[in-house]
Amino acid sequence: MGSLVVLLLLVLFVASAAPVAWWLSVDPYETDLLSQYAPPSAAHPLGTDDAGRDELVRLMLGGQISLLVGVLATAVGSVIGLTVGVISGYFGRRLDAVLMRFTDGMIALPLLPLLIVLGALDLTKLGFSGEFAHSAAAGFWRVVIIVALVDWTGIARLTRAATLALKDRDYVRSARASGGRPGYIMTAHVLPNVATPLIVAVTLTVGRVILFESVLSFLGFGIVAPTPSWGNMLNNAQELVTTAPALAIYPGLLIFITVIAVNFLGDGLQHAFDPRSER
Amino acid sequence: MTRFILARCGQAALVLLVMSFVIYSLIGLMPGDPIDVMIASNPGATPEVVAHLRAIYGLDQPILLRYAHWLAAALRGDFGYSRTHAQPVLTVLLPALLQTCKLMLTSFVVSVVLAFALGVWASLKPGGIADSAISLFAFAGISVPVFWLALVLILVFAVTLHVLPASGIGTVGDDGVTDQVRHLILPVTTLALANIGSFTRFIRAAMIETLRMDHIRTARAKGAGERRVVLVHALRNAMIPVVTVIALSFGGLFSGALITETMFAQPGMGKMIYDAILGNDFNLALTGLLFATLVTLLANLAADLAYGWLDPRIAL
Numbered sequence: 001m002g003s004l005v006v007l008l009l010l011v012l013f014v015a016s017a018a019p020v021a022w023w024l025s026v027d028p029y030e031t032d033l034l035s036q037y038a039p040p041s042a043a044h045p046l047g048t049d050d051a052g053r054d055e056l057v058r059l060m061l062g063g064q065i066s067l068l069v070g071v072l073a074t075a076v077g078s079v080i081g082l083t084v085g086v087i088s089g090y091f092g093r094r095l096d097a098v099l100m101r102f103t104d105g106m107i108a109l110p111l112l113p114l115l116i117v118l119g120a121l122d123l124t125k126l127g128f129s130g131e132f133a134h135s136a137a138a139g140f141w142r143v144v145i146i147v148a149l150v151d152w153t154g155i156a157r158l159t160r161a162a163t164l165a166l167k168d169r170d171y172v173r174s175a176r177a178s179g180g181r182p183g184y185i186m187t188a189h190v191l192p193n194v195a196t197p198l199i200v201a202v203t204l205t206v207g208r209v210i211l212f213e214s215v216l217s218f219l220g221f222g223i224v225a226p227t228p229s230w231g232n233m234l235n236n237a238q239e240l241v242t243t244a245p246a247l248a249i250y251p252g253l254l255i256f257i258t259v260i261a262v263n264f265l266g267d268g269l270q271h272a273f274d275p276r277s278e279r
Numbered sequence: 280m281t282r283f284i285l286a287r288c289g290q291a292a293l294v295l296l297v298m299s300f301v302i303y304s305l306i307g308l309m310p311g312d313p314i315d316v317m318i319a320s321n322p323g324a325t326p327e328v329v330a331h332l333r334a335i336y337g338l339d340q341p342i343l344l345r346y347a348h349w350l351a352a353a354l355r356g357d358f359g360y361s362r363t364h365a366q367p368v369l370t371v372l373l374p375a376l377l378q379t380c381k382l383m384l385t386s387f388v389v390s391v392v393l394a395f396a397l398g399v400w401a402s403l404k405p406g407g408i409a410d411s412a413i414s415l416f417a418f419a420g421i422s423v424p425v426f427w428l429a430l431v432l433i434l435v436f437a438v439t440l441h442v443l444p445a446s447g448i449g450t451v452g453d454d455g456v457t458d459q460v461r462h463l464i465l466p467v468t469t470l471a472l473a474n475i476g477s478f479t480r481f482i483r484a485a486m487i488e489t490l491r492m493d494h495i496r497t498a499r500a501k502g503a504g505e506r507r508v509v510l511v512h513a514l515r516n517a518m519i520p521v522v523t524v525i526a527l528s529f530g531g532l533f534s535g536a537l538i539t540e541t542m543f544a545q546p547g548m549g550k551m552i553y554d555a556i557l558g559n560d561f562n563l564a565l566t567g568l569l570f571a572t573l574v575t576l577l578a579n580l581a582a583d584l585a586y587g588w589l590d591p592r593i594a595l
Contacts, residue, residue, distance in 0.1 A: 105294045108579050110571040112534030113552050117568065120556050121308045207422065214424050215538060219553065234427065241434050248434065252427025260422035267418075 006261040010254075011067070013060060059250055062228035067258070069143055069223070070210040076148035077209070078202050081155030086186050086194070088156070089163025100160070107153050115212065118146040119221030143222045147212050151205060158201050162194040196273045203266035207259040214255050230255050287583060291576040295569065299353075302568050303346050306561050313362070314338060316559060349565075359562035363555065368566045372548065376570060378448065379540065379547035382466055383532045390471040390478060391525060397475070398482025399509065405487055413479060420476020425535055429469045429542035436465060446544035466543045470535045474528060481524050485517035492516070519589050526582030530575030 088099040119142070166172055166189070175185050216222030217231025224232065230251040234240075240248040314332050318324035333339040337348070352359070358368040401413040437445035448462050489495065490513050498512045499505075537549030544550075548567060555564035 101290070105297065108291075108294055108530065108572070108576050109298065110530060110533045110568075110575050112537050113549075113568050113571050116537075116553065116556055117302065117305050117309070117564070120310075121305065211422075211424055215426060218424075218426050219538075219541070220557075231424075234430070241430060241438055245434055245438075248430050252424055252430065255424050255427065256419075256422060259424075260418060263418055263422050 004265060006257065007265065010063070010258055010261065013063065055247060055250065058228045058233065059230075059254060062230045062233055062251065063254060063258075065140070065223055065227060065229045066210060066213060066217075066231065066255070069140070069147070069213045069229070070206050073144045073147040073151070073209045073213065074202060074206045076144060077152040077205065078155050078198075080148065081152035082159050082191075082194075082198070084152065085156040085159025085161075086163050086190055089160040090167060090182060090186055090190065092164075092167075096160075099156075103153050103156050106150070109150075111150055111212075112215065115146060115150060115216055116219065116221050118149070119143070119216055119219075139222075139224055139227070143213060143216060147209055147216070151209060151212070155198065155201050155205065158197055159194050162197060163190050166190050166193055200266055200270045200273065203262060203269060207262040207266070210255065210259055210262070283587070284584070287580050291580060294576060295572060298572050299350070299565075299569055300346055302565055302572075303349060304342060306565050307342065307345075309556070309559065309561075312338065312559075313561065316362075358566045361555075361560055361563040363558045363560040363563070368562050371563060372551065372566060372570060375546060375548045375551045378545060379533075379536050379549060382463070382470065382539065382545065382547060383529070383536050385463060386467045386470040386474070387529060387532060389467055390474040393471070394475050394478030394482055395514075398479045399486055399514065401479065401483045402486035402490065403509070410483075414483070417476040417479040417483075420472045420474075420479075422476075423472065425469060425473060425538045426542055428472060429465070429539060432465050432469060433542070448545050466539045466545060469542070470532065470539045473535065474532070477528070478521075478525060481521050482517070485521050486513060489513045489517040519586065522589055523582050523586045526585055527579060529578035529582075533571050533575060 084099055084103065088096045088103075121142075172185060172189050175189055180188075213222055213229070214231030214234075217224075217229045218234050220232070220235065222231060223229035233251040234248065314329060314336065317332065318329060330339070337345065349359075356369075358372075360366070361368050361371050364371045397413050397417075401410040404410060433445045436443040443465055444462050445465075449459050490509075494516075495508060495513055498508050503512070533549065536547060537553060539545070540547040540550040541553055548570065552564060552567040552571065554560075555567060
């Protein structure tokens with residue numbers, strides 16, 4: 001439960017970006033090259049970054065973006081995985097075989113190179129207008145969607161296995177015998193019982209997704225400047241190592257703390273839900 | 280057995296084929312296609328000239344036709360020319376692949392050996408001090424962002440302590456094995472850490488499960504020493520699901536290798552693909568990605584075969 005406290009503190013930390021910015025009267029997007037890499041002071045509690053922007057407020061804002069991408073991408077990916085898994089498990093035979101071959105194919109792919117290629121796509125070639133393609137919103141949603149597109153396979157396998165096990169339970173069979181339509185049976189009977197392992201899997205996915213987003217942003221294919229994100233704040237971190245090492249540590253440290261807290265939470269949930277699993 | 284292998288190889292080939300089309304299309308959607316690069320700083324490039332250039336190079340044909348051309352050439356072994364290296368793609372890729380395999384294999388071996396040692400040790404007394412410490416370490420390992428870990432390691436060992444080199448695969452003028460090993464230490468540590476974390480957890484869980492089984496109790500009752508019980512009886516049976524997981528993760532090593540090579544400036548395939556995508560070198564990026572997919576598919580095939588071989592209950 002310590003992890004829950006840590007997570008709550010983190011959410012509080014990132015949510016207070018706006019109030020803190022107002023209180024310190026700093027603008028996180030305003031650059032001031034004359035005060036690059038300033039050490040911590042009253043005006044800038046953690047110092048300034050390479051463009052003279054306040055580090056603390058950017059960490060908070062970056063946290064908002066990173067966490068938001070993490071949660072959204074997990075949600076989208078989970079919905080995809082859930083749908084594929086339940087349909088595959090419920091209808092069986094040909095549909096199941098095809099969907100599972102497709103899922104296995106996706107699992108066999110090297111993730112990061114694929115993510116990079118997807119991140120480097122030029123949206124104008126797909127028909128979107130130039131203005132939309134380069135906007136911050138498009139960049140944000142692009143990251144959410146591509147991370148979701150590659151990370152749904154674990155949840156799909158999980159829900160398929162659970163659906164297969166549930167399909168032969170008596171109450172499901174009696175529902176079918178009474179004439180329940182597949183859609184009704186899937187939503188009313190199968191889904192609630194799949195919830196338990198699903199919650200654990202989703203929690204662990206959030207951690208993984210946050211790591212993915214940070215790597216993408218770090219490499220320059222995810223969230224791009226000036227929007228801060230914990231990943232892209234480390235963008236030129238290799239130079240920072242010699243000039244301002246502290247700046248290279250903060251964002252990564254926050255990612256680390258977030259992911260480890262999420263993982264502990266998922267592990268704790270797993271032990272709570274499944275009394276048979278060993279301590 | 281042979282039927283199984285043939286069927287899986289066929290599946291792998293199909294996945295490779297589909298992926299080649301998908302990647303081909305995706306790369307075509309990246310900014311900066313060859314014509315754009317050609318006319319970039321040329322003021323005389325009117326739209327008619329651009330259209331004419333596209334027609335000459337066949338870039339205005341429908342995607343399936345272009346893909347078919349590429350496939351025909353690829354099956355002959357001709358993967359095209361790398362624009363940024365000015366050499367045929369295979370000449371550039373194969374040495375890089377070798378370098379990456381060195382990195383991947385070394386960290387794979389290191390992580391497996393260490394994970395087995397730590398996992399077995401942790402499972403001997405679940406809940407004890409060693410177990411708690413190892414579990415915490417494993418958790419940290421899977422939660423840390425790889426590129427940040429690389430940064431911290433560089434900061435501590437190269438910048439502050441000056442004991443290990445920060446990048447590269449060898450110092451100029453010194454080709455010895457010791458020097459190469461020194462350059463490999465930090466990258467291998469970075470790459471191995473995340474895998475050590477997840478393997479340790481699996482091995483620990485599998486061992487705890489196995490140690491509860493009846494045949495272990497029988498072995499102890501028959502007077503076998505604890506060492507023999509753990510290493511011979513328990514470990515062998517726990518290995519089966521563990522080996523599958525470990526073999527399946529070999530493909531994921533590739534993603535980690537990409538980051539590690541970029542951070543430590545090693546001329547491996549990961550960095551090559553990354554640079555190719557950044558530099559709009561289509562041929563290199565496409566072929567590199569396909570090689571990466573091939574390696575992952577082969578690793579998964581090996582995992583399936585290993586699973587069937589290790590568990591006599593599974594009739595292949």
